[in-house]
Amino acid sequence: MSNQISFQSAIKSRNLRMTNQRRQVLRVLEESDEHLDAEAIYDLVRKQNPRISLATVYRTLALFKELGLVNEHKLGEDHSHFETAQEEPHYHFTCLSCRKIIEFSAPEIEETLLPRIAKQGLEINEVHLIISGYCADCQANLIEGKKQCSSPRPIHNQN
Amino acid sequence: MSNQISFQSAIKSRNLRMTNQRRQVLRVLEESDEHLDAEAIYDLVRKQNPRISLATVYRTLALFKELGLVNEHKLGEDHSHFETAQEEPHYHFTCLSCRKIIEFSAPEIEETLLPRIAKQGLEINEVHLIISGYCADCQANLIEGKKQCSSPRPIHNQN
DNA sequence: TTGATAATGCGAATTATTATCAATAAGAAA
DNA sequence: TTTCTTATTGATAATAATTCGCATTATCAA
Ligand SMILES: [Mn+2]
Ligand SMILES: [Mn+2]
Ligand SMILES: [Zn+2]
Ligand SMILES: [Zn+2]
Secondary structure, three states, rough: OOOOHHHHHHHHHHHOOHHHHHHHHHHHHHHHHOOOOOOHHHHHHHHOOOOOOOOHHHHHHHHHHHHEEEEEOOOOOOOOEEEEEOOOOOEEEEEEEOEEEEOOOHHHHHHHHHHHHOOOOOOEEEEEEEEEEHHHHHHHHHOOOOOOOOOOOOOOOOO | OOHHHHHHHHHHHOOOOHHHHHHHHHHHHHHHHOOEHHHHHHHHHHHHHHOHHHHHHHHHHHHHHHHHHEEEOOOOOOOEEEEEEEOOOOOOEEEOOOOOOOEEEEEEHHHOOOOHHOOOOOOEEEEEEEEEEEHHHHHHHHOOOOOOOOOOOOOOOOO
């Protein structure tokens, strides 16, 4: 089922309204293959709708998370990143130098770990696995003393 | 090797100084079997040293993290929790109702997942696995409509 | 003991996110 | 269509965790 469809059905169930802002935030998330943070989403939506408020972006993301359309990830930085809910479960590696995010799957988690946890009587809602370290590029660059990755993604808050 | 010992040797290497505040923070962390946040550590140290500053607690925790004496965990709340570095790797389940933290081991991570990641050319520094959901107690309580766990731990910031 | 300077305490600053609230707009009903 | 109810928005203030700046203090090597 596509995200638009489950959004529509969610709207019908609760007394929600379909607004331009919600459509725009959802579109930006769907058209991006990256893990965007609120500020990045805000900037992208503003290209189409310069009047949108950052507060609306945050409210919309919180709503989408509740509806299960979007997942929030705390990847070790001081702010969250968002992506549309995916079919297959996956996890995240983040490079401490260039902040690149690499997704990976881990079937041993779904197949053996989670069942074992559930058997302990715990009800599982979310599973977040974050591995941090250095990507191949940054390892090479750091070794040759550059102390900078080839493609560093700037830290958000120093601006 | 005990934490005090590696603290001593770390102090010798860099030009660090052994202060009462550092001793006190380390002792509080070692004497607790919980995952304390900065505020809780602050409160515990203040019992012995009412003059310590919260900023010093944060600075000390950052230092201990650098030295590998202490690990920081973001468990889904808006602040960090800390524990002394453990021998065996372990991961964390957090109850969304009572905020209880349950540790668990996952040898499939160290034995098969991490080697697979490393083979991709990624250098691994930290591994954080957080599973959130409802503990057995809270499941029971929530079913009988109490909407409250038997032993809820208050959220920090509503005070 | 003394001197250099690492570390502290205090308060201000920062940053991500949330709350307030008057103004707006979605959409059901008339 | 027009009207009406109220969910949603935009603008901005408030919050909360953490960090910074700096004068003062304490550590420790000489
Ligand atoms: Mn992802
Ligand atoms: Mn632990
Ligand atoms: Zn990198
Ligand atoms: Zn619980």
